[in-house]
Amino acid sequence: QVQLLQSGAEVKKPGDSVKIACKASGFTLTSYYMHWARQAPGEGLEWMGIIYPDGVSTRYAQKFQGRVTVTRDTSTRTVYMEMSGLRSEDTASYYCARAGTDTAMYYWGQGTLVTVSS
Amino acid sequence: DIEMTQSPSNLSASVGDRVTITCRASQDISSWLAWYQQKPGIAPKLLIYKASNLETGVPSRFSGSGSGTEFTLTISSLQPDDFATYYCQQYKSFSYTFGQGTKLEIK
Numbered sequence: 001q002v003q004l005l006q007s008g009a010e011v012k013k014p015g016d017s018v019k020i021a022c023k024a025s026g027f028t029l030t031s032y033y034m035h036w037a038r039q040a041p042g043e044g045l046e047w048m049g050i051i052y053p054d055g056v057s058t059r060y061a062q063k064f065q066g067r068v069t070v071t072r073d074t075s076t077r078t079v080y081m082e083m084s085g086l087r088s089e090d091t092a093s094y095y096c097a098r099a100g101t102d103t104a105m106y107y108w109g110q111g112t113l114v115t116v117s118s
Numbered sequence: 119d120i121e122m123t124q125s126p127s128n129l130s131a132s133v134g135d136r137v138t139i140t141c142r143a144s145q146d147i148s149s150w151l152a153w154y155q156q157k158p159g160i161a162p163k164l165l166i167y168k169a170s171n172l173e174t175g176v177p178s179r180f181s182g183s184g185s186g187t188e189f190t191l192t193i194s195s196l197q198p199d200d201f202a203t204y205y206c207q208q209y210k211s212f213s214y215t216f217g218q219g220t221k222l223e224i225k
């Protein structure tokens with residue numbers, strides 16, 4: 001069955017970078033779009049970016065352009081989201097998700113809490 | 119970016135009630151709309167895709183309708199497990215914006 005297993009919680013200082021892993025099983029990464037979204041404590045969901053099945057093409061929400069990079073390693077079946085220039089407002093749970101027959105977010109990882117604090 | 123507005127933001131209802139949540143898009147998104155359910159501390163779960171298609175395994179008391187700019191999620195008879203927060207999301211354009219959420223609470 002489809003599973004997305006994300007890396008563990010991170011604690012970072014302002015200005016740091018973070019790279020979160022999302023390991024896929026039960027399907028072929030090269031066949032699906034993969035999303036990233038986040039949710040600050042007590043807040044709603046915010047879509048961040050997507051990597052295409054070709055593993056090269058990406059799209060990002062305007063808010064995250066230049067600060068977020070989504071990559072993929074098919075040899076380890078892992079998708080990564082890296083965010084630079086962290087600020088306290090980036091404290092959130094970060095989720096990867098797989099698309100399906102269309103690009104809605106069909107399967108979700110368990111989430112990775114990133115805490116940014118000095 | 120396409121903006122998505124849900125109403126109401128909060129909703130109190132009882133087990134057995136029929137409830138409807140509305141989602142409006144700032145421009146035409148055809149039927150490229152999804153609905154998700156989220157419970158505290160857990161990742162969201164897809165309920166409805168392409169406005170009216172029930173995801174596999176989702177109970178038939180959930181239904182979605184609409185196209186263009188106005189959409190609804192209906193729960194025909196609320197069950198205790200349905201008390202959660204619901205989000206709509208457009209995926210017509212590669213900005214994939216979510217609505218702000220509707221928290222459904224027990225009356």
